[in-house]
Structures are given as structure tokens and as C-alpha cells.
Amino acid sequence: MRPWKLFNRENREAxxxxxxxxxxxxxxxxxxxxxxxxxxxxxxxxxxxxxxxSIIEDYEVELKTGLK
Numbered sequence: 001m002r003p004w005k006l007f008n009r010e011n012r013e014a015x016x017x018x019x020x021x022x023x024x025x026x027x028x029x030x031x032x033x034x035x036x037x038x039x040x041x042x043x044x045x046x047x048x049x050x051x052x053x054s055i056i057e058d059y060e061v062e063l064k065t066g067l068k
Contacts, residue, residue, distance in 0.1 A: 006031060 019027055
């Protein structure tokens with residue numbers, strides 16, 4: 001997160017000074033954009049995607065056949 005947090009216990013004057021006059025919605029929107037633009041997820045381990053696909057396929061067969 002950036003230097004200031006979205007929620008804090010400061011008074012309105014301090015909040016407006018730190019945010020440049022932006023309200024909570026504007027600050028939250030900017031923070032969401034920042035996260036979307038800069039987040040680097042940890043890659044899945046080798047074979048994880050194939051394992052998940054296999055689990056899903058097995059479950060779909062189970063749903064179609066009614067077997068458990």
C-alpha cells in the first residue's frame with residue numbers, strides 16, 4: 001500500500017492535506033488502479049494448472065453421471 005492508508009483516525013483537515021483534497025472513493029479508486037497495474041502474482045508451481053483442470057474435469061463427470 002502507498003504511504004497513507006485508506007482509513008485512519010486523523011481529522012478531516014489532516015486527511016484532506018494527505019490526499020490532496022480527494023475523498024475516500026477517489027482514493028480507493030486510485031489504490032485499486034495502482035494494485036491492478038503493479039501487482040505481480042506468484043506463478044503457480046509446475047503442473048498445478050493441469051492438476052486443477054483434472055479435478056474440474058473429474059467433478060464435471062461426477063455431476064453428469066450422478067456418481068460420487
